[in-house]
Amino acid sequence: MRILKWLLTICLLLAVHSLKIESYSATDKERLPYEIQSIEISEEGFVIHGWGMLSSVQHFRDGSDHQFELKLTSDQGEVLVLPGTILANDQTEVMRTMNVRKCGDGEFNRDGEVCYYDYRNVGFQFVIPFELLQTDTAYYASLIVHGLSSGISRETLIYYPTLVPLQTQRDTVIYQAFSDLIDTQLRVAYQSVFERSEPVKENANRTADTFCSPTYGYFVFYEPGTVFTHVYDRIQKGGVTYYKVHTSKTIECVNGRNVSHEGEDHESWIAGNFVDYIGEPLLISAYEINNPPEITILAHPIIYTGEVIHPLDYAIAYDIEDGDLTDQLQIIDGEVMDAPGNYLITFYVEDSKGLYDIKQMLVTVIEPDNYPPLIDASDHTIYQYDDFDYMKDVSAYDYEDGWLNDVISYTGYVDTWVLGEYPVTYYVMDSEGLIDTKTIIVKVIRNPREKIRYIDQDKPFYEEPIPKNWTRKYTYLFDMLKNPKLLAETKFIK
Known part of the structure; x- marks a missing residue:
């Protein structure tokens, strides 16, 4: 029902799409200023808050003169268009040019140097339901702003630069929103943008020692078109997003303004209203968790000439999602010959998603004139506080050398005062260097007959x-x- 509701809403918006949409593959803040202020995760999906408007086109006052849409274009060519909710957000004072009149209601497409427009209620909210997103699919996000009074609509890719992705997991699917801050560059889109030493509008304008013109005096501006290749931080204050960049102390007087460029001398701030983004736009993705399978080699066997070996008996395969894949193991390379030598057997297994693992097993074939020794030892269970004889009932025999009990060594310690299970590993080597090891478990249990009397x-x-x-x-x-x-x-x- 929820998907049906969204599809019906999308269909109702087709009438709005009869307007001609001016599309921009990269952001153009001079024509379509916007800012994504937050992306949050709800039970339903991603919730996007921000603001946007058509610059120097018409008044933005309420829902009767403008609308917002979010377009998601997948890497498979699928297009989803979601409606936006209009929120209170006033950008009039930030965007207006000082000492100009307000544009009339019937005036459209007036330059900001002539008159200014109201930009009230330009906030928006979009909800991207998780259930609309296809798994193993990525979507680029675009903002569409419809100017209903002027009949003009514009579209642009959107950015929300962050250092780490915003993601959540639902069952076996991970949903992620990301626009890499490291890969993002800023381009100054307007002419009269003050360089600020702090992320605020008032009393933070940087000044130079050079008097450039009577109009702008000592104030320093960002030169229009300047590209900042490094963005060091991003914060929000008073509904405005500010980016930290580094500028040079070298100042030029250009068109009556002191202008600066990217450098390493000053930490400066610029409002997101006045910059275009260059880099990786916002990407919404959904992908199913899938771990690769793993092959485990149980042993690297040593056999004698004349013996028959079945290599698949020495390996197992497991996948977290698919379970036991041992019966799907394949030998893709290698063969054991009936002659002394070392032989590599290559195993391969693939899970249901196409992920795979490859492992190799070493098979050593030796002549039967020297058999390896064999340790005879078994697990023990003893009572707490009883003595434990490590060598009791432990023996080793070699076909050529005979009994090797005197050269058996062991590792491990059994604390008979503490209940528990203790591994003890025995080791023996024959005169030709062949070895055998065996690990037993010694269980120390409480004596049921022991009590205070x-x-x-x-x-x-x-x-x-x-x-x-x-x-x-x-x-x-x-x-x-x-x-x-x-x-x-x-x-x-x-």
């Missing part, structure tokens, strides 16, 4: 050895014997 007031453990855990806890034993309540409730045997 008071059999005799003089002999707490009658005709029994004192348990080892008591020998380390004399204080505990004495405290228990001194407990009046315990003694009162205990019947002692005389």
